[in-house]
Amino acid sequence: MLANSLIELDRDHYVHPVSAYRAHEAKGAMVLDSAKGMFIRDAQGRALLDAFAGLWCVNIGYGHESVVEAAAAQMRKLPYATGYFGFASEPTIRLAAKLAEIAPPGLSRVYFSQGGSDAIDSAIRFITHYYNAIGKPSKKQFIALQKGYHGSSSQGAGMTALPVFHRNFDLPNANQHHIASPYPYRNPAGADAASVIASSVQALRDKVAELGAENVAAFFCEPIQGSGGVIVPPVGWLKAMRETARELDILFLADEVITGFGRTGPMFACAAEGVTPDIMTVAKGLTAGYVPMGAVLMSEAIYAGIADGAAPEVMVGHGYTYSGHPVSAAVALEVIRLYENGILANGQKVGVQFEAGLARLASHPLVGDARARGMLGALELVSSKAGKTPFAPELKLSERLFARGYENGILFRAFADGTIGLAPALSCTADEMGELLRRLEKTLDDVLGQSEIRSAIA
Ligand SMILES: Cc1ncc(COP(=O)(O)O)c(C=O)c1O
Structure with missing residues (x-):
């Protein structure tokens, strides 16, 4: 109920960054509600594994109390x-x-x-x-x-x-x-x-x-x-x-x-x-x-x-x-402290697993190119591996990928050309990375299972 009224208010008033305005109005916003660690919860209560760190920014994961405290303390002391x-x-x-x-x-x-x-x-x-x-x-x-x-x-x-x-x-x-x-x-x-x-x-x-x-x-x-x-x-x-x-x-x-x-x-x-x-x-x-x-x-x-x-x-x-801004600066100092106290090292360790997982997915029938460095990676999907041919735009591959990913409980960037962009938080555990790769592979399998996609493959 609440989510529905938010969607209407969004449609009527909120001009979204980098979006197709009329298409967005027709589709309606996906309202996000809360987050912890690697997971975001939407307004319907669905938990989504965030494989894109928001917009490649939440490198420490969600919900670090020490960061919240740093901001609150600075706001109390000198907010501006x-x-x-x-x-x-x-x-x-x-x-x-x-x-x-x-x-x-x-x-x-x-x-x-x-x-x-x-x-x-x-x-x-x-x-x-x-x-x-x-x-x-x-x-x-x-x-x-x-x-x-x-x-x-x-x-x-x-x-x-x-x-x-x-x-x-x-x-x-x-x-x-x-x-x-x-x-x-x-x-x-x-x-x-x-x-x-x-x-x-x-x-x-x-x-x-x-x-x-x-x-x-x-x-x-x-x-x-x-x-x-x-x-x-x-x-x-x-x-x-x-x-x-x-x-x-x-x-x-x-x-x-x-x-x-x-x-x-x-x-x-x-x-x-x-x-x-x-x-x-x-x-x-x-x-x-x-x-x-x-x-x-x-x-x-x-x-x-x-x-x-x-x-x-x-x-x-x-x-x-x-x-x-002093509040932003206080947050940045705490975030950098967290990087230096283990999160950077964790990212380096899990990054090896991430790179290997993507390299393995290179053999998937949809994947033309798998590339990564550290915790930044992509799968470029093609209809012909030999010709490196992108899927025809009418097939709306990126929308299919995003929608299947959402159903499978994983958020990633679905680029318009059919490339999947990935940038998980550096705080990701080995188990969470395993789950991320499983959900990603299932999403590829599901999209491959769609008849229009299967028949487009050379
Ligand atoms: C390399 C690069 N430069 C600049 C920007 C712009 O940053 P912002 O969106 O914070 O304005 C971005 C955002 O994605 C970026 O990736």
């Missing part, structure tokens, strides 16, 4: 403190220092945002300001990857290269360019590491040559492309791209909004390859989604370029009311 006019609060200062300590060496300066989109938007503003301040105002062109996602701010959505974020938004801007995704399964030059790395390095060189290095500001990439379908480049790719950017005299931004905080194993994906970007953006796992927060970490050189680009008293006009 501005960072304007020289003010600061203890948790925000401590968090900035903590991030500088755990980030790749050299990323010593931290600007706080509310999430990933405004972290990317802030980074673009800082880069623009930096080049103007150091007397290189022609460096205004930005390069990113096809299939990349860098949020949906006015600028960031143009760095994103997924069609729905551009359609009717007049994007990308004329100064935003994209090179091919490092997509081993579909790389025309071959899936082996050397070919994928060489293709990307060459594409970046070619694009910079075309635009003129003196005009190019930066290259942006996710270490693993999340919203583009969990595209896992080979080990060595990130380092090669970082080095190429340095050689070409352009800034290298690693967008670790998904990959940060243990998602791929180490605290940051950059650390696995000994990469220090010029700028790193984080969000999601920073607070494990318990409250909003993101951050831009930048090198001392960029900070100094901006700081020393004008007389000391001239303000840098960038900031938000909620930059460095």
